[in-house]
Amino acid sequence: MNPSPENTPYIRCRGLTKVYRKGKITVTPLEKLDLDVRRGEFLALMGPSGSGKTTLLNLIAGIDQPTDGKLEIGGRDIATLSRGQLTDWRAHHCGYVFQLYHLVPILSAYENVELPLLLDSSLSRKQRREKVLAALELVGLSDRADHRPAELSGGQEQRVAIARAIVADPGLIVGDEPTGDLDREAGDQILDLLRELSGTHGKTIVMVTHDARAAAAAERTLHLEKGRLIESGHVSSRAAETVASAE
Numbered sequence: 744m745n746p747s748p749e750n751t752p753y754i755r756c757r758g759l760t761k762v763y764r765k766g767k768i769t770v771t772p773l774e775k776l777d778l779d780v781r782r783g784e785f786l787a788l789m790g791p792s793g794s795g796k797t798t799l800l801n802l803i804a805g806i807d808q809p810t811d812g813k814l815e816i817g818g819r820d821i822a823t824l825s826r827g828q829l830t831d832w833r834a835h836h837c838g839y840v841f842q843l844y845h846l847v848p849i850l851s852a853y854e855n856v857e858l859p860l861l862l863d864s865s866l867s868r869k870q871r872r873e874k875v876l877a878a879l880e881l882v883g884l885s886d887r888a889d890h891r892p893a894e895l896s897g898g899q900e901q902r903v904a905i906a907r908a909i910v911a912d913p914g915l916i917v918g919d920e921p922t923g924d925l926d927r928e929a930g931d932q933i934l935d936l937l938r939e940l941s942g943t944h945g946k947t948i949v950m951v952t953h954d955a956r957a958a959a960a961a962e963r964t965l966h967l968e969k970g971r972l973i974e975s976g977h978v979s980s981r982a983a984e985t986v987a988s989a990e
């Protein structure tokens with residue numbers, strides 16, 4: 744019998760390896776990594792600088808491709824997709840939130856949020872408008888649609904970036920230190936929003952953070968060290984799998 748979608752992990756990595764080669768230098772940030780993330784789970788990823796957190800996030804987001812191993816997201820092995828297929832997959836399935844927001848300065852909040860939808864030629868202007876307004880409302884910024892990034896606070900800019908990440912209704916949101924540049928209050932608002940997106944809207948969230956307080960907002964925290972995942976003091980690339988199968 745096939746496992747039901749509820750029981751199948753949304754993200755499933757097996758033997759995931761990333762090797763960077765430049766000249767004579769070889770760097771292996773990820774080595775034979777196994778990881779299961781439940782659909783709708785909010786996972787925090789911690790680890791020292793250079794431990795491979797962004798590398799892992801970029802693989803999960805389809806921005807980069809693994810050197811070896813399996814990477815299934817929503818039942819699809821994205822490690823086998825071509826660059827073009829990956830771009831298409833990303834547009835529909837994954838929203839990315841960066842530490843420094845990465846909004847386009849000359850565009851309004853509305854136009855920034857609309858950007859990912861312009862990749863989808865099947866959407867009419869009216870359909871795009873409905874989606875953009877719904878996303879801005881969800882992040883509590885309906886009244887700032889016409890503001891440019893420079894006219895917003897850092898916390899508001901990050902909320903616009905989250906609206907942009909969710910506007911195409913992806914199942915997955917990844918964040919690379921999304922609260923790293925914010926004060927505690929603005930950071931807490933972002934964490935509340937991410938919790939709502941996973942708890943109420945069923946989004947699967949993988950968030951890299953250096954801040955234990957931010958990690959505490961997630962349901963589970965994994966630590967990356969020397970290419971391996973560490974959980975609860977056990978060093979094992981199978982740690983996540985063990986936890987997943989114990990649930």
Ligand SMILES: Nc1ncnc2c1ncn2[C@@H]1O[C@H](COP(=O)(O)OP(=O)(O)OP(=O)(O)O)[C@@H](O)[C@H]1O
Nearest residue numbers: 763764765770772791792793794795796797798799
């Ligand atoms: N495109 C690349 N080419 C070569 N080496 C790379 C590349 N990207 C990352 N690396 C190397 O891979 C390792 C992991 O980098 P990564 O950016 O994933 O770390 P990180 O855990 O996100 O660190 P930080 O907390 O500082 O953001 C580093 O040693 C880095 O130098």
Ligand SMILES: [Mg+2]
Nearest residue numbers: 796797798919
């Ligand atoms: Mg990083």
